[in-house]
Every structure is written in C-alpha cells, then in structure tokens.
Amino acid sequence: MIIKDVVCPFCGCLCDDLDVEVEGQKVIKVQNGCALAEAKFTGSGRLPAPIRRTPTGWDDVSYDDAIRETAEILVAADRPLLYGWSSTHGDAQSMGVHIAELIGGVIDNTSTVCHGPSILAIQEVGHPGCTLGQVKNRADVIVYWGCNPTEAHPRHMSRYTTFATGFFVPEAQKDRTVIVVDTRRTESAEIADEFIRIERGGDYEVLSALRAIVRGKGNVVPKMVAGVSREQLFRVAEICKKAKFGAIFFGLGLTMSAGKYKNVRNAIELTDELNRHTKFTISPLRGHGNVYGSNEVFTWITGYPYAVDFSRGIAFYNPGETTAVDILRRGECDAALIVASDPGAHFPHAAAAHLAKIPTVLIDPHMTATTPLCRIQIPCTIAGIDAEGTAYRMDGVPIRYRKVITSSYPDDADILKKIHDRIREVQGS
C-alpha cells in the first residue's frame, strides 16, 4: 500500500510530500524523501519492551511497573529535570509541561543546546522572519550563515530556496544568488555563488562590518575583517542591497560560537539595516522535526519557550540558570526524565556524566546513546510514523503528522498521561 503526502518527522523542514510504501506493519519504500527521511522511516533497532537496569545488566519490566517507578522517582526528587520533547508531537509536549508543574520541576527542550540563543536574541530585538513559502516564491538572494543544509536539511535547497521554481523567480537557481558564510568550505559552499570564509569566532565582526557598509559607513571597515577581505564584504553588501527579496538562514555556527545570542542579534540588526534598502528576512534552520513545536507548546502554557522552572510554584525562566546543561553541570538535578531526544549524544561530558549518576528515565523508541546513562527506558511510538499529532515546521507553520503504520507500542503522550495520573495519586491531589 502506498500512502501519499506523508510528513517526514526528522528535521525542521517537515517535508510533507513523501510517498511511503507500507507492507504489513513495516515501511519498505520512501519516495521523494532524502537519505535522512529514508533512514528515519525504514530504520530498525527499536526497543521491544521497557527495561530496567540491574547491577549486572537489564531486566524487562511491564509498562505499568515502569510507569509506576518513574512516577515514584519524579515525586521523590527535589530538583527533577524533564528534558527533550523535540521529536514528539504537541500532545506529549503539553503533558510534559503539566508533569513539570505538578512536581515543581524544570522542563527544558533541545533548543537549550541549539537555537536557544536565537530565541534570546529574538526576545531582545524581534524576528523579521517569514514562511518558507515566501522565500520560495520571492527570494532572489539566499544567505546560509553558519549552517550546512546539505547535511542537516538536505531538501531545504530543492524545496524552499535555491533550486525551487518560485512565482517571482521562475528560473530558480538562475534567478537566485546564493551566499554561504562559514568557517570551512562545506558541501553547501560548493554550489554557492559567493562563499565567505570567516575565521572561527569572527561572525560578530563580519556582521558588524556588513552593517556598517549597508549603513553607508564603509570607510570605517579595515582591509580584513576576521579573515574576510574588505572588497568581498562590499561586494556581498551590494548583492544584498540590490536584492528584490533576500532571506538569511542561520544555524549553530552562529548560535553556538563565541558571542552566541549577540551574534544572532547582530544578524537580525543587519537584516533590519537591509530593510532600509529592500526586503530582507532572517530565520533559524531548526534541527529536530518539532523543536519549534516544543517552543510553541511551552510558550502557550507557561509563557516561556524553554528552560522553564516550576520550583517556585510559578513558571520561572532564566537561561543560564534554569537550562538543562547548567542544572546538570552544577549537579543540582537529582532525577531526570528524558523524552524524544538524545542528550547522551549531544550534551557536554559533565552534564551527561551527571545524568548517569542520578535516576534517569528515558522515553524513546530506540536504543540511543542515552540508554547507557538511564535507569529505566520505556519504548513508545515514533511521532509521524506510528503516531499522529501536531508538529511545527522551522518557520512556525503547524503541520499534522500522519500515522503510516500501526504498532503495539503506546503513544508517548499516553505514557506521560499515566505518569501524570500516578504522580497525582501518590501526591494525593
């Protein structure tokens, strides 16, 4: 059976044009999806049943026992952390926030090690963004700054930017100019019209120099700025000013290098300057399929997009203090619930080491790099493959995940609901 118009839940592009061929309870073919989508849909290695660590290895446990024990761990903890959420759907994320409120814990999502600085910058100076449809139909200048869509978002260029035929850019790549800014010559740079190679940590300086040139103060720019020649900066500024519609996309090269949210703020302010000459937008390339959704869900329930601390009885937000890595690194967290993410693979060593010391529960369909750190793992459905739900694309457009196969695994929202109910029972509320 071929199911059409399936949404890929892997990255923030949320491509919704896949044709998936299903045989029984298995996906056997994926058409139109990239290599990442193909691996996501046809991947194996799912954990068959909940497991609990013993002194010598692992024991299988029932879902009820695993859920009961998880609730007990969370209720007994003084400073529990609920982390992850970006690879599941909105219902599970919402249930996570309710559990955090119930136990007075800290809830954080993967933005904290990803585009968290972008959110801080946006909170300072706003977000002149737009949907990917606008970029596809209008943008004749595309800038990829500190990101490599070829590897992380393979279909971004063919679906939304460079190679897509747009209403006002009918000749696609012939009508568009692509600028790639990075510290190394990435695959994306190979197909760029202009590649700006900057020294590591030089983003802020280069952005400031471009702002000065666009503002008409180019005489203050020295011969070289962080490894970029003055001539190239003037050339790029001219390309941007002459654009009919420009779009900047940025990645972790900007948010996680020296300067962090100040880099993003500077990039937004460069976009602001460019809007004095033409139309320009800026958007982050979001990683996990529904990371934008976790920011949305957290915001509409708590008022804050990530790093929300309920220990005071109210929602409190202070990135740097209430962010997952900082809580773990300081060693103040005494229990953790990890859902739909893999901190074992992504967190700094000190934070991951602390996760291994405390009772950590993982709700994830697969055995991951976090499995060796946890005490209990509860397998669940994969949102977008055997569970449906709502996700948000990297530009904030909500898209409904489709369920393409039926499995015997419970939905993570149902597991979390049972944990929530059990906590209420234990608390007697």
Add this chain to the structure above:
Amino acid sequence: MAASIIWYLREFFRPGWLKKFLFAKTAPLTTPPYFRDFPEPTGKPCQHALFCMMVCPAPGAIDVVMEEDGWRPRIHKGHCIRCGLCVEACPNGVLRSGRILETRKAEGTAFIVTFRISIDPDLCTGCGNCATSCPVNKQLDPQIGAGGHSSNDEVIMRVLDGDVHVLHEEKCTGCKTCEVSCPTRAIQIARILEGTQQPQKGGGQ
C-alpha cells in the same frame, strides 16, 4: 689539398647547375583541396553541443567559450593536430577544414552522442537538487521544479529510497545542470560518442 678545393669549386659552381638553381621554373605552390588546415568558422552559430570538445583527441586543443555574440569554439593551434574530428562531429556545421564537410555529406556519416548518468549512492544525500534543477525534468513534470516532488515516472531522475534514481537516461541532453547543482558531487554525466553511417541509396551501406 689545393687540388681538391679546386675540384669542389668546379663541381658546385658549374654554370648549368647555377642557372638551374637560380632560375628554376617550377609549378607555383597551391593548397590542395583535400588539405586539412586548422578548423575555421563557417559562420553558422554554435549551439554549445560540445561535440567538438568530446571528440577531440588532443588535450587542450579546443574549447567553447561564451563571447559577446554567443558561444564560439576556440582552437588552440599549439595543441591542435588538425585531425578534423571536431569538424566532422559538430552537428551544426560550425567549423570547416578541407573537404571534411563535403565528404561527410556525401558518405552520410555522423556522430551520435548519448549520455550516461552515474550516481554514487554513498555520496548522494537524496536532497533532490539535481532532479529539481534539471530543465528536462521541469518540462516533463511541472511539479518537480516546485519543490522536488515528482508526480510521474516520465522524468529523467527522481528521489527514491533516499537516493536519486535514473528512470529515463535516454532523455538526458547532457547540459550538466545536475552536476553543478550537486553539493556532494554524487552525480556525473558522461558523454558517449558513436560514429554512424546512413544507408546509401540503392541498398549499400
């Protein structure tokens, strides 16, 4: 010794010999019609088919460049060996040399070219840039240009199972847009040139 010098002078300064040498009446030198000189333009516009570059056996002897009035083949005389294959291969008769064009017409010979698309699945990320940018694909399926989603199997290539797959190699025109659109250099177009001869009137080959 002296006798031998005199002997030589007598031998080489014979009046008859000198007269023949200085006042020889030979036929003037003319270039025969079958002589293949360096290829010259015929004035017909170059269509950028690049058959000349494909067939040329001498490295660096010919390239096709964009000039103010369009594409133009450029011969590098230091490298050209005047074999005339470029003249014979050009489907648009842009170059001439000797009697090559006339012979080609009389004998009904031609070069036909096909294209082979090779994809390295280890390098291919399935991004769809090649399938989306291919001008032939865009004609065969207007949807594919608008985001990489193909609605039919008439296209040259489309993404299946995470890699791009070639469905209709025979439709390729060899423009190499896919090659320059590929960030990982996973797709490559090889041109295959083949000599043919039309059947002569009267049944002969």
